[in-house]
Amino acid sequence: MxxxxxxxxxxxxxxxxxxxxxxxxxxxxxxxxxxxxxxxxxxxxxxxxxxxxxxxxxxxxxxxxxxxxxxxxxxxxxxxxxxxxxxxxxxxxxxxxxxxxxxxxxxxxxxxxxxxxxxxxxxxxxxxxxxxxxxxxxxxxxxxxELSTPVIKLWDGILAVPMIGTLDSNRTQLVMETLLQRIVETEAELAIIDITGVPTVDTLVAQHLLKTVTAIRLMGADCIISGIRPQIAQTIVHLGIDLQSVTSKATLADALALAMKRRGYTFTKTARQV
Incomplete structure (x- = not known):
């Protein structure tokens, strides 16, 4: 042939x-x-x-x-x-x-x-x-x-990661790596992890969050978790998950206000310009 x-x-x-x-x-x-x-x-x-x-x-x-x-x-x-x-x-x-x-x-x-x-x-x-x-x-x-977990610079020394969707091991690892790299690049001292878009928080998700917070602290930065809705708060208490060592806030705005205060910034509301 x-x-x-x-x-x-x-x-x-x-x-x-x-x-x-x-x-x-x-x-x-x-x-x-x-x-x-x-x-x-x-x-x-x-x-x-x-x-x-x-x-x-x-x-x-x-x-x-x-x-x-x-x-x-x-x-x-x-x-x-x-x-x-x-x-x-x-x-x-x-x-x-x-x-x-x-x-x-x-x-x-x-x-x-x-x-x-x-x-x-x-x-x-x-x-x-x-x-x-x-x-x-x-x-x-x-x-x-990568697109669903962007790391945003909110202010000088303050980063934020808005989480949307279900958290799993692979995604948490990616978030951790990206966030730690950005902390090094920007020399940030505070990172806000916003879980408003996370539908449920169970024991596994809480463990992922704690690992991320621990890694951030090992880099010399601090972390605030925002987006703790009433349903999520009840679930965390019901599951007996210990998040007392982690600073948490109900909204991203509250977390940003706390982060700004820790950074030494104060704001004064002025009269509205017409």
Whole structure:
């Protein structure tokens, strides 16, 4: 089959792109087909198995992974990507039929080998596509976490972190790392963690908050927790969670007022200018 693929490479490439994309195959499909076929020929000549994981097949697998990553980034489905790879069978079958039409047994054997190879390539492509999608989703989740937990400089030496949504270990770790880094960068002495947007506070959430407060204090800063609503206060008391060592306020405004007072600022309300 190696000789056939080498001799008919151009026709197989065009036939593959046409089978996958119709009569008007895009230049992108042509380039993808060319990339995979260029790696496929020397791998087949090595006379080793794709499934066995021989080093000769690594360029083919890399080309398929690149194909998967490119199509995943474009929003093309895994099924469509797999179908593109499976479409390689059609031009190869046509070339085999032309080459071995007088030897039915050899043609059947060659078709069986091609079917097994292309099926394995398609499966590898789907697996690579899935890995790419999982990496993309994980990266997007990290970006969303960063966006949902911004560290804001409210005043000189005072930072605030408005928490929105459910707190878990990963998110708390991200908040802690980001906040501690900002404390170092701004030399802040006070950090306000506002949990107004946190729907519930249970034992696990309280432990996460205490760990964050402890880490802030180890950096030489102090912490105030704001957004303690009546329902949350009752839940904390009911669960027997000890937050007495942590300064807390009902609203972010109250926490800011306390932070300003600790920083030595005083404010006087003046007559309204008309």
């Amino acid at each position: 190696a000789l056939l693929l080498q001799r008919e490479q151009s026709a197989i490439q065009q036939g593959w792109a046409a089978a996958a994309g119709g009569a008007n195959a895009s230049p992108k499909a042509q380039a993808e087909a060319s990339s995979v076929l260029s790696a496929l020929l020397p791998a087949i000549q090595s006379d080793t198995s794709f499934v066995a994981g021989s080093g000769a097949w690594q360029p083919v697998k890399a080309a398929l992974e690149q194909l998967s990553a490119s199509r995943a980034a474009q929003g093309i489905t895994a099924g469509n990507t797999s179908a593109f790879v499976l479409a390689l069978k059609q031009p190869i079958f046509a070339a085999l039929q032309k080459e071995l039409q007088s030897d039915t047994q050899a043609m059947v054997q060659a078709i069986s080998e091609v079917t097994g190879l292309v099926d394995a390539m398609a499966q590898w492509t789907v697996d690579a596509y899935q890995r790419t999608r999982e990496q993309l989703i994980a990266r997007q989740q990290e970006e969303l976490l």
